Amino acid sequence: PYKDRIQNIVLTHGHFDHTVHANEIAELCNAEIYIGEFDLPFLTDSALSLSTHFGSPQIPIPARPLKEGDVIDGFTVYHTPGHTGGSICLFREEDGVLIAGDTVFPEGSYGRYDFPTGSLAALRDSVSRMAELSVDSLWSGHGEPVMSGAKAHVVLSKRNLC
Template identity: 35%
Template structure:
């Protein structure tokens, strides 16, 4: 049901920023920055664990060595974005990367809280993905914190709840890049709000806030990517606010 042929196709969005597509059900898009200044790779979100080999293969095909991953930044705490942590930490156990997440997500991972990572409504468990959820060390990110990766990429964190209790977006104002996790997608889509910690009102507020950012490259957690970010976010904003007519 979940695990068909696993392929993560890689694409260079702009110089040194790569997109790897989700490969199967309950997986996610992943993004890698090649930090040439420090000869390291920065990974955003980790997929479901089962797709790790596909990511490694996809990275190899575009000339990236997964063993150079030194930092992992998470958008939120859901299964399809964080289960890969455990597989990656096992694969890189001799030189484990640092893990960063918003403080609410960090607490869930630090406690190894499986019920928060895998909502019971999904009817699945971590064992189905070949991993065991255990407490791990996570560095906590704060609202409006800035992340200086190198002279080319500097992201700012914004807390954007609604899809989950720990959802954040990463915004690079110079290159006008937004990594929104599961807040908004292309085509007017937006994240679910019926999981634990979700809220339609907060989702609407978060999307409305994000709609005020200047975005060219929209790099979401699922579906495709866009180089017409503001138009896509505006479409999602209109769609999510139309729900007030029904609820």
């Protein structure tokens, strides 16, 4: 039922656990794949994507780059380096939805920064920027979403990082 409704697939970063089925879904739905401009190299590089840790080579993924300020399906793109150098978050101001990938998680948690191109300093800056938004719901790359009152979770993540 969703096949005809999915037109765009946005990858918040280039790690294999987030990209592994992108080609299949794009083909099934005739959808375009997008990723932050600075994570494009992950889609062809096993060392960057960490695909070898999952026992698989990195299969090239054709994707269009997104940059800070782009808008896709009503969501504004924020370049949020830290987990990877090209991580992005997407925010829809009208209802406070934040798609955070592995940048920020509920309960004051945040993404690892010890992978290739990751940076603690950049992650601190990125989470601080997200804490300034009027976030109501938080959709992270792992775990359950926070459906309301999510700003407190993002602010706690900022506190825990600084």
